[in-house]
Amino acid sequence: MTAEPSAALPARAGDVRRDSLALRMLRDPMAVVGALLLALLVGLAVLGPWLWPYDHTTQRPEAMLAEPSAKHWLGTARLGEDVLAQCVRGLQKSLVIGVLVAVISTALATAVGLAAGYFGKRADRALMWGVDMLLILPSFLVVAVISPTLRDRSWLYMVLVIALFQWTLTARVIRARTLSLRGRQFVGAARYMGAGAGWIVRKHLVPHLVPLLVIDCTLHVSAAILSEAGLSYFGFGIQAPDVSLGSLVADGSGSALTYPWVFLAPVGFLVVTVTGVGLLGEALRRALDEGEAHAV
Amino acid sequence: MRSDAEQPDPEQPGAKQTSAQQPSTEQPGAAESDAVTTDAVRGVAAGSDAAEEPALLEVAGLSVTFTGDRRTRRPDLRAVREVNLTLRRGECLAMVGESGSGKSVTASALIGLVPGRAEVRGSVRLAGRELLGLDDREMSRVRGDRIGMVFQDPLAALLPVTSVGRQIAEAVRVHRRVSRAAALRRAVDLLDQVGIPDAARRARAFPYEFSGGMRQRVAIAVAIAGDPDLLIADEPTSALDTTVQAGVLNLLEALRKDRGCSLLLITHDLGVVARSCDRVAVMRDGRITEEGGVLPLLGAAVPAGHLGELLAATRDEERAAPAAPSAAGAPVLRVAGLRRHYRARQRLGRAAPPVRAVDGVSFTVLAGQSLALLGESGCGKTTTLHEILRLAAPQSGRIDVLGHDLSRLTPRDRRELRRQVQVVFQDPAASLDPRMRVGDIIAEPLDIQRASAAHRATRVEELLTMVELPPGTERLRPGLLSGGQRQRVAIARALATKPRLVLLDEPVSALDASLRVGMMRLLDNLRATMGLSYLLVSHDIQLVRRSADQVAVLYLGKVVEHGPAWSVLENPQHPYTRALVDASPTTDPARERSRERVVLLGDPHATPGVGCAFRPRCPLFPVSDEATRGSCVTSEPELRQTHPEKRQFAACHSRQLKTIIDAY
Numbered sequence: 009m010t011a012e013p014s015a016a017l018p019a020r021a022g023d024v025r026r027d028s029l030a031l032r033m034l035r036d037p038m039a040v041v042g043a044l045l046l047a048l049l050v051g052l053a054v055l056g057p058w059l060w061p062y063d064h065t066t067q068r069p070e071a072m073l074a075e076p077s078a079k080h081w082l083g084t085a086r087l088g089e090d091v092l093a094q095c096v097r098g099l100q101k102s103l104v105i106g107v108l109v110a111v112i113s114t115a116l117a118t119a120v121g122l123a124a125g126y127f128g129k130r131a132d133r134a135l136m137w138g139v140d141m142l143l144i145l146p147s148f149l150v151v152a153v154i155s156p157t158l159r160d161r162s163w164l165y166m167v168l169v170i171a172l173f174q175w176t177l178t179a180r181v182i183r184a185r186t187l188s189l190r191g192r193q194f195v196g197a198a199r200y201m202g203a204g205a206g207w208i209v210r211k212h213l214v215p216h217l218v219p220l221l222v223i224d225c226t227l228h229v230s231a232a233i234l235s236e237a238g239l240s241y242f243g244f245g246i247q248a249p250d251v252s253l254g255s256l257v258a259d260g261s262g263s264a265l266t267y268p269w270v271f272l273a274p275v276g277f278l279v280v281t282v283t284g285v286g287l288l289g290e291a292l293r294r295a296l297d298e299g300e301a302h303a304v
Numbered sequence: 305m306r307s308d309a310e311q312p313d314p315e316q317p318g319a320k321q322t323s324a325q326q327p328s329t330e331q332p333g334a335a336e337s338d339a340v341t342t343d344a345v346r347g348v349a350a351g352s353d354a355a356e357e358p359a360l361l362e363v364a365g366l367s368v369t370f371t372g373d374r375r376t377r378r379p380d381l382r383a384v385r386e387v388n389l390t391l392r393r394g395e396c397l398a399m400v401g402e403s404g405s406g407k408s409v410t411a412s413a414l415i416g417l418v419p420g421r422a423e424v425r426g427s428v429r430l431a432g433r434e435l436l437g438l439d440d441r442e443m444s445r446v447r448g449d450r451i452g453m454v455f456q457d458p459l460a461a462l463l464p465v466t467s468v469g470r471q472i473a474e475a476v477r478v479h480r481r482v483s484r485a486a487a488l489r490r491a492v493d494l495l496d497q498v499g500i501p502d503a504a505r506r507a508r509a510f511p512y513e514f515s516g517g518m519r520q521r522v523a524i525a526v527a528i529a530g531d532p533d534l535l536i537a538d539e540p541t542s543a544l545d546t547t548v549q550a551g552v553l554n555l556l557e558a559l560r561k562d563r564g565c566s567l568l569l570i571t572h573d574l575g576v577v578a579r580s581c582d583r584v585a586v587m588r589d590g591r592i593t594e595e596g597g598v599l600p601l602l603g604a605a606v607p608a609g610h611l612g613e614l615l616a617a618t619r620d621e622e623r624a625a626p627a628a629p630s631a632a633g634a635p636v637l638r639v640a641g642l643r644r645h646y647r648a649r650q651r652l653g654r655a656a657p658p659v660r661a662v663d664g665v666s667f668t669v670l671a672g673q674s675l676a677l678l679g680e681s682g683c684g685k686t687t688t689l690h691e692i693l694r695l696a697a698p699q700s701g702r703i704d705v706l707g708h709d710l711s712r713l714t715p716r717d718r719r720e721l722r723r724q725v726q727v728v729f730q731d732p733a734a735s736l737d738p739r740m741r742v743g744d745i746i747a748e749p750l751d752i753q754r755a756s757a758a759h760r761a762t763r764v765e766e767l768l769t770m771v772e773l774p775p776g777t778e779r780l781r782p783g784l785l786s787g788g789q790r791q792r793v794a795i796a797r798a799l800a801t802k803p804r805l806v807l808l809d810e811p812v813s814a815l816d817a818s819l820r821v822g823m824m825r826l827l828d829n830l831r832a833t834m835g836l837s838y839l840l841v842s843h844d845i846q847l848v849r850r851s852a853d854q855v856a857v858l859y860l861g862k863v864v865e866h867g868p869a870w871s872v873l874e875n876p877q878h879p880y881t882r883a884l885v886d887a888s889p890t891t892d893p894a895r896e897r898s899r900e901r902v903v904l905l906g907d908p909h910a911t912p913g914v915g916c917a918f919r920p921r922c923p924l925f926p927v928s929d930e931a932t933r934g935s936c937v938t939s940e941p942e943l944r945q946t947h948p949e950k951r952q953f954a955a956c957h958s959r960q961l962k963t964i965i966d967a968y
Binding site: 192196201203 | 739748
């Protein structure tokens with residue numbers, strides 16, 4: 009830096025690189041693989057029902073537990089249902105539940121974490137007490153206990169229940185980040201300009217939390233898919249005649265050794281889905297960290 | 305630094321070392337011309353040096369390159385390029401340069417602790433032994449045993465959970481096979497040597513129980529524990545107050561004389577160089593541009609090269625005429641009897657006395673004028689500033705801003721006052737949101753006040769011109785700007801709402817010396833053209849002399865002297881002001897080495913409770929007569945007019961203040 013400060017401004021793309029997030033992601037093989045896997049699965053989930061003549065309820069008694077063939081790529085189940093159609097239906101449910109849970113729990117965590125961290129004192133104590141309570145409760149047990157009452161209602165209730173037990177840790181992280189951000193001088197400067205709480209939260213706190221929120225949201229998707237699968241496996245989740253990957257795994261587990269395709273197909277879909285989301289989340293975290301390093 | 309020897313060295317595997325006579329691979333022309341000037345200057349220096357003995361430290365062709373990252377397309381960074389240095393026994397060499405010029409990286413390379421992925425080439429010989437390429441274990445032995453290191457921030461260098469005595473003892477035991485008890489005795493001895501009073505008792509204290517200057521002394525004790533031949537001090541006094549700085553520099557000087565060790569002093573402060581160094585090497589962009597004796601180089605009427613540029617900035621400041629008095633109007637800010645006490649944490653159920661951060665401060669800022677609050681860290685100047693900025697009723701006392709009593713503000717008035725009172729903080733890297741674009745940062749006060757979009761756009765443009773930033777800056781984020789540019793952004797933001805009073809909290813002390821003058825000139829011009837009033841918080845005498853009309857000197861939350869800036873600083877009437885003025889270094893080596901100065905001893909935060917708060921450190925107290933001393937002990941001095949015709953006030957009991965100070 010020389011004597012005249014105003015002379016040289018760095019060129020926009022020259023010596024200091026600050027590529028867009030998308031560009032950085034494209035350079036990362038992990039991100040590309042994750043994104044491709046997810047795109048494939050989402051495509052399958054959306055288009056699947058139009059691609060072949062069966063849906064998950066179609067029963068063909070003439071072909072019960074048939075091996076994979078040209079007609080049924082992944083074979084058929086006990087009542088002659090097409091396994092591929094079932095898996096696609098299950099995938100739809102799992103993805104929708106995963107995304108909904110992730111969005112709801114991240115939103116809840118942000119609201120509670122920000123409020124506790126920014127307002128502090130009594131609000132902080134009350135909210136964090138609530139979070140601790142939820143963390144103490146054994147979530148699986150609670151869900152198991154209340155699931156019979158949800159049995160006849162929409163699966164959306166299950167989304168809410170899963171979300172209820174997923175947001176708490178994120179809320180604690182957001183609170184901690186908010187506490188440290190609140191102490192930064194630019195927040196103090198904004199307050200001395202006359203900015204209110206809403207302004208500071210919107211303009212200074214949330215933008216700094218975005219990377220964290222994006223990463224957390226993706227991780228919540230895979231966690232929620234696994235939770236739902238677990239619940240459905242034990243019969244607390246999605247109820248017949250509807251299916252999810254979890255309930256399919258449960259149904260197939262009995263004949264895993266005799267008719268392996270009934271079991272392996274949903275397991276495979278589950279593993280690939282969670283892997284895809286996980287890869288994408290990890291790649292996002294790396295790309296955002298890199299951007300962070302440039303921004304500061 | 306707990307102990308150098310124990311620190312793992314992540315760099316060694318990556319470091320590559322080649323022979324000393326490695327031919328310069330790039331820009332041979334540039335390197336040659338450098339060598340010529342360096343040699344010419346060295347010739348001058350060597351001429352004055354009679355005894356020619358083998359050098360302790362010889363650095364030849366030292367280069368440090370931080371390797372880039374292909375994935376993120378970060379290019380290689382050549383931090384140090386072909387540096388040559390020699391340091392004789394007992395000599396003090398200063399390395400100066402602006403931030404980013406490669407001084408600190410050079411020092412890290414000498415002790416084999418270059419941070420990050422880096423390639424180190426060239427040769428570093430200590431007493432004839434090549435250091436580059438030594439393995440981790442051997443290098444650890446050299447560090448601490450032959451080379452001691454003192455860092456800028458002693459709090460970060462000391463371990464917070466161990467008593468200082470044990471930390472020093474640990475350093476002793478790393479280098480010598482002695483018993484625990486013997487090491488502790490040696491630690492007490494070392495603490496005594498670095499000027500810690502009551503060393504035996506203080507050895508059991510923890511780092512947080514020491515003030516900044518004392519902490520740095522402890523860090524120095526750790527560094528000399530292994531009795532090194534070379535002491536490297538990286539900005540050892542930059543984090544300290546000027547009154548404390550003198551003491552630490554004296555200590556380093558004394559250690560060098562007593563132990564015959566050499567000192568490599570890295571600093572950006574040319575005053576420090578002028579005061580205590582034999583030779584100086586000037587760095588810029590990783591190269592040494594000038595090197596030679598301090599007296600010929602700094603003493604020259606027209607210093608040459610990059611050193612000249614560095615000096616010009618500080619010299620301008622030193623020689624600048626005091627600020628011409630500005631036309632004064634009605635009071636803009638009136639503070640009367642302001643108090644802010646903080647409850648101290650209770651210890652084992654015993655209530656500690658409250659911390660009196662601000663304890664009865666009064667002053668008035670007139671329209672168009674600039675008033676400086678001057679004092680060391682912890683004197684309450686920043687607390688005062690924040691009390692005003694809160695625009696709320698103070699704990700005690702009264703604050704009037706633009707005629708409004710802050711304890712009786714309606715919400716509407718407060719909103720209006722937020723527009724009229726703005727602030728510029730010390731460190732723009734902290735006060736600007738790194739995620740916002742410059743345009744949004746500057747317009748933030750307008751957005752909060754809900755200005756129209758059209759007004760916003762034109763205003764941003766106007767403001768950028770006002771602070772002399774090129775158009776287009778509004779699209780960038782502050783991370784891409786230099787420190788000076790960022791501070792201009794902060795100033796533009798403060799001016800966005802056309803305020804009448806601007807509070808400046810050390811507005812230039814985070815900047816390189818060469819930028820400070822320009823920034824203050826900009827602030828002075830803006831004040832004149834926009835009719836602003838400034839409340840300037842600073843510890844920098846030169847800056848206050850240049851830019852303030854009035855000054856109030858704060859000591860432990862109280863005003864001890866106030867009056868017109870030129871009068872107070874030219875002719876200080878309070879011993880504390882006098883010490884502050886004396887401690888402010890100048891860059892003229894001849895003057896700097898010959899002048900007498902009042903050196904303040906003791907802990908700057910020790911309060912005696914009753915009587916004059918400055919008493920424990922006062923140089924006048926021990927030499928005053930019996931009656932005066934009595935009143936110093938029993939009663940707190942009040943501000944009195946020091947001269948019937950002057951509007952200068954000082955709070956000191958000493959009657960013959962002037963004569964005593966002059967005799968001192």
